[in-house]
Amino acid sequence: MGPKLSAAVRYDGADEGQTEPASNQMTARLRPVPQACTFTLVTTRAEFDALKDDWNRLYDRASTSAQLFQSFGWCWHWCNNFLTEGNTGAQLAVLVGRRNGEVVTVWPLATERHGGLTHLVWMGAPVSQYGDILLDDLPDAPVVLQAGWKHLTQALKPDLIWLSKVRADAAITPLLRARNFMVTRREQAPYMDFASAADYEDYMQRHSGRARKKHRAVARKLAAMGTVEFVRERETPRAGRLALRAIEEKISQLLERGVVSPALSDPRTQKFFIEAAADSTNPAGICVYALEINGDQAAIDVLVMHKERVATHIFAYNQKYAKDRVGAHLMELTIEQTMASGFRYFDTLAPADDYKMRWSDGTVDVIDWAMPMTVKGSLYARIYLQALRPVLKRVRDWLPPSLAKVLSAIYERTHRLCLMLGFTLPF
Numbered sequence: 001m002g003p004k005l006s007a008a009v010r011y012d013g014a015d016e017g018q019t020e021p022a023s024n025q026m027t028a029r030l031r032p033v034p035q036a037c038t039f040t041l042v043t044t045r046a047e048f049d050a051l052k053d054d055w056n057r058l059y060d061r062a063s064t065s066a067q068l069f070q071s072f073g074w075c076w077h078w079c080n081n082f083l084t085e086g087n088t089g090a091q092l093a094v095l096v097g098r099r100n101g102e103v104v105t106v107w108p109l110a111t112e113r114h115g116g117l118t119h120l121v122w123m124g125a126p127v128s129q130y131g132d133i134l135l136d137d138l139p140d141a142p143v144v145l146q147a148g149w150k151h152l153t154q155a156l157k158p159d160l161i162w163l164s165k166v167r168a169d170a171a172i173t174p175l176l177r178a179r180n181f182m183v184t185r186r187e188q189a190p191y192m193d194f195a196s197a198a199d200y201e202d203y204m205q206r207h208s209g210r211a212r213k214k215h216r217a218v219a220r221k222l223a224a225m226g227t228v229e230f231v232r233e234r235e236t237p238r239a240g241r242l243a244l245r246a247i248e249e250k251i252s253q254l255l256e257r258g259v260v261s262p263a264l265s266d267p268r269t270q271k272f273f274i275e276a277a278a279d280s281t282n283p284a285g286i287c288v289y290a291l292e293i294n295g296d297q298a299a300i301d302v303l304v305m306h307k308e309r310v311a312t313h314i315f316a317y318n319q320k321y322a323k324d325r326v327g328a329h330l331m332e333l334t335i336e337q338t339m340a341s342g343f344r345y346f347d348t349l350a351p352a353d354d355y356k357m358r359w360s361d362g363t364v365d366v367i368d369w370a371m372p373m374t375v376k377g378s379l380y381a382r383i384y385l386q387a388l389r390p391v392l393k394r395v396r397d398w399l400p401p402s403l404a405k406v407l408s409a410i411y412e413r414t415h416r417l418c419l420m421l422g423f424t425l426p427f
Contacts, residue, residue: 035099035141039151042094047395048079052282054103054244055134062136065345066167069128071427074304075108077275078124081268089113093120095152097144104136105144107172111158115378118310120158122165126263127272129313129349130366131163132170145175153373160370162385165350168365178370184385185368187350192335192362194344196319200336203294218325220280226294230333234287235275235394240278242269242288246300249316256319272379273302286313287327291330293321299330311347331359 044046055072063070082090095107110123122131139145154163163181166188167189168174197203204212205249222228233239251264263269276284285306291299299317314335317327338346348356350366357363370385 007260008240010200034138035149037093037097037104037144039097039148041152041155042096043092045079045083045092048092048094049076051094051103051106052076054096055106058103058106058134058136062134063306064169064171065307066130066169066347067132067134067171068285068304068306068309068311068347069124069130070106070108070132070134071283071285071306073279073286074128074276075123076126077272077279077284078283081272082123082125083110090123093121093152094123095148097148099138102140105134107148107152108150109135115380117159117380118156120152120156121160122163125164126266127269129165129209130167130170131165131172132167133172135171135303140296142174145172146178147247149179150176159374160372160380162368162370162381165407166367166369168367176371179371181369181371182381182386183367184203184370184381187365188352188364189350189366190348190352190356190363192346192359193361194346196361197339197354200339202332203335203339209256213337215328218329222293222298222324222326222329225414227290227292227322230330230337231266231290231292232287232289232337235280235283239286239288240274240276242290242297242300243273243277243286243302243314245297246288246302246314246316249275249297249300249318250314252319253316277302283315289330289334291326291333293326296320300325301334303334305343306343308342309347310343310345311349313349335359 014131052072059067059071068074078093083092085092090110090112093109093111095105095109096103097105101115107124110121112119112121122128124131135141135144161181162184163172163176164185166176194203197205204215207215231242233242249265251261253262254261254264271287277286277288285304287303287305287310289301289303297318300315300320301312301313304313305311315327315331317330335346348360352360352363368385370381374383
């Protein structure tokens with residue numbers, strides 16, 4: 001049972017020690033005092049499913065365009081593929097806040113057990129790229145955040161709260177800063193802002209004449225190969241099949257560079273995208289673009305769309321066409337289509353790779369935050385998250401490409417075997 005909460009805010013109209021005219025004092029006393037929120041913790045699938053209508057209404061009216069991964073549909077498909085039975089693996093821990101019977105905030109969270117520790121994390125990992133809460137436009141939002149935090153921590157008592165991939169402009173960020181969460185990683189997510197251009201041709205003027213000439217040359221070269229088609233699929237079975245193909249091609253690309261992606265190699269991730277891209281009953285906002293040459297998928301972009309933003313989530317090309325710059329051509333077509341459809345932002349997500357920065361207008365910080373709640377949690381956060389994890393990443397980046405490729409292949413096979421046996425590697 002959560003804590004008993006008093007009225008969230010009292011509007012007195014004047015600071016202590018100051019005197020206002022009687023008319024102003026009377027107006028201040030007549031201002032309504034917001035009723036305190038009541039909080040409940042959703043821990044079962046049936047309770048989660050029952051939130052659908054309330055969640056969708058809150059999402060429609062209160063979400064920002066950057067909250068692409070907090071829709072009910074996206075989280076519903078995540079539950080279908082990543083929730084586990086029993087006390088192991090991911091378990092629901094969704095905080096719901098109501099005022100006057102209406103849902104005004106949803107915190108899409110889950111608990112996981114690793115190494116004897118209970119972690120409180122975002123639901124959505126590893127498929128979500130931004131973590132955040134949904135929060136209505138409330139006059140006492142900071143008080144509601146603090147009350148929600150108190151209810152959550154008292155009810156769950158985790159060893160560690162680890163909230164990854166939080167944008168600097170996220171609704172949860174003020175609470176994390178106020179609570180002095182530690183930063184364990186910081187990246188940048190590049191984005192394009194189309195507001196500065198009248199149309200696609202105007203937008204492309206930012207590139208040099210030589211670069212634009214090269215773009216046109218690529219289009220002519222591809223056209224000479226045969227039939228070139230720009231395909232768009234959303235909420236269809238074919239969208240699901242194209243999403244799977246994109247994942248397979250991306251895994252192949254990464255292995256060629258000596259990089260392994262446990263997330264993409266996970267059958268649950270693949271099943272998530274197949275189902276979420278095809279579903280229209282609980283839509284996840286996924287749209288798939290593809291460049292086909294003579295019926296062959298040369299390049300595929302799996303995108304997530306919400307309000308005025310499109311984010312490119314999985315971008316891959318067929319190695320057969322690597323020298324033909326099919327990836328760059330699909331990017332141009334995708335940007336042109338995005339602008340024509342009336343979207344303002346094209347988000348390439350973290351990290352800020354060089355090829356993304358060549359297109360971007362700016363970046364936003366994306367931060368991993370951690371708050372230890374026990375001694376064990378503190379040791380894990382400080383030794384592994386803050387110290388060891390960055391070192392392991394640097395070591396991986398320093399490896400010679402040939403050695404990295406061999407080690408990645410070994411890891412990939414080991415990871416797949418572990419998944420078949422019912423457990424995951426700890427790193």
